[in-house]
Amino acid sequence: MKMSDVAKLANVSPATVSRVLCHPELVSKETKQKVMDVINEVNYKPHAVARQFRTKATKIILVVVPDITSAFFSEVLRGIEHVAVSSGYQVILGDTENNIEREAEYINLLYQKQADGMILLTARLDKYKLEALSEQYPLVLACEYIDGLNVPTVSIDNISSARKATEHLIQLGHTRIAHITGPINIVLSRDRLRGYKQAMISHDLEIDSAYIQEGDQTFESGYNQMLKLLALELPPTAIFVFNDDMAMGVTKAVKDCHLKVPEDIAVVGFDYIKMSSIHEPSLTTVAQPKYEMGKQAMELLLKQISGEPLHKKKIVMKDELIIGESCGSKINVIKSLERI
CATH class of the missing domain: 3.40.50.2300 (Response regulator)
Known part of the structure; x- marks a missing residue:
């Protein structure tokens, strides 16, 4: 079935059928209804390639x-x-x-x-x-x-978002705060690292290069980079992670090392994906x-x-900082700091 066939059945020109399909506002209500009745009756479907040639648009x-x-x-x-x-x-x-x-x-x-x-x-x-x-x-x-x-x-403003996430950990009493970045060739990773550093500097906290590890955005890299951090002579007590996938890998690594989140390690993620609220403990994270x-x-x-x-x-x-269970209360965190 071609457009010309529809035109014959509706007793109009092919140009009118084209206008009904592409610019119905240019056609009278009666003509439009007559053409649409035929189109529906014969189940006519415009040829996409032909329409592209006519309109120079692919839709x-x-x-x-x-x-x-x-x-x-x-x-x-x-x-x-x-x-x-x-x-x-x-x-x-x-x-x-x-x-x-x-x-x-x-x-x-x-x-x-x-x-x-x-x-x-x-x-x-x-x-x-x-x-x-x-x-x-x-x-x-x-x-x-x-x-x-x-x-x-x-x-979003990734620098200020990361600064906000890091400052949340600082306000809970942490001073040894690590960061697992995404791939450093990505602007989001660099900006979130910048926000982390800004928060640390503004509170006169030391930025230890050993506390900054590069991940690849996956659960597995969060797990592996957290194992490296936990193996340090003086491991961090809190960690801000580039995304929630890696943050969930971090909590798994903490548990596998017979430690607890948030009692021993506080964790903040980023993105607020659906699993972050289902995860145990639920993640504190930045929602986009x-x-x-x-x-x-x-x-x-x-x-x-x-x-x-x-x-x-x-x-x-x-953005919005969503407070979950992965950071704990201020009192619990300070007690944890005293034990480590």
Whole structure:
């Protein structure tokens, strides 16, 4: 069934059928109803490729993530999907598996005009390449970002968030506070490390390089890096961890060493994934507004696609420190400090 067949059955021109499908506001109510009755009766489906040739639009959005197995991204993707679908777009997902070459390959799809725009949840490429891309095609960065990059971005302030998490441990009486970073080549890892250091310096606490270990964002690396910290002659009494996955690995390592969280080691994570509240003990962690970040990113992209001016390119969303059971009360922590 072709558009011309629908036009004959509805006794209108093919151009009218096209307007009903693409710009119904330009067609009278009676004509639109007549055409839609025929479309529904014969179950006509517009040919996607042919429509792309006519409109020069794919109605497809490409979303690139660094690691699809990470629980963090599921809510971000849901926010993107809900806005996209309600606006008539389909979302195609690309998983780079933290491989910068894969990220470049997905970006080539935009150059090949196989999508109308792209949301990058990873930003490992050279900033000048991304700026050149954004000058030609709609592009939004979400969650990750690049300093000084003039591209629409949705994120939180990772430096202040990490500072807040570390200061929570300091306020509980801790002075020997460790930090397990994410991969240090990622801006989020560097910014959260910076926030940790700022908190320590502002409270005149020593920053011991042995207390800073680099992880790879996985449960296993949190476990392994915590074993290294516990093997130190003077182990930390508290630890701020790059993400919740690694923080849960940390609590497992503590238990396997016959210690307790929070009685012996206080733990703070980051991201507030679903498992962090189910985990025992429940994690104290920094919550990012993941769903809203996805929605805002998609809305920014749609404005670019439609040619609307962007009054604000950098959207910094609010985070929240969620107090769980993994840090304990101040009294219990101080007693623990006296025992270690």
